[in-house]
Amino acid sequence: MRLIPSVLAVSAGALLLGSALSQRPDAPGGGPFGPLRMGDKVSLREKQGRYEFILVQDAGSHRIVELAKDHIAVEDIAGVNRTWIPITSVQSVTKFQLLR
Structure with missing residues (x-):
């Protein structure tokens, strides 16, 4: 009988920890901007x-300064222009990985 409260406490702790970890905004592979991270350099094309x-490693004309579920903000390399782009205007996110 004394085992039931301990099992319930451990289960509640595991549930809370699992919920907290799954809600992280920087979780890898999450959403349409999955491969992108804050500070990444990207090439941006508008069509x-x-x-x-x-996204190409160590190359790009813009830097990601804000990443949200509904928009992304990029800044040019000179830091002069900042552009906010809604998710509805994103055609694709491509990540090139060079072979070693």
Whole structure:
């Protein structure tokens, strides 16, 4: 009988910890911007109001400064222009991985 409260306490702790870890905003592979991280350098192309993000290691014309579920903000390398792009205007996110 004394075992039941301990089992319930451990189960509640595991449930809370699992919920907290799954809610992390920087969880890898989450959402449409999965491969992108804050500070990543990307090449940005605009085609008829739709944007392509191309992620190549250590290359790019823009830097990601804000990443949310409904938008992404990029800044040019000079730090002069900042652009907010809604998720509805994103055509694709491409990540190139070079073979070693």
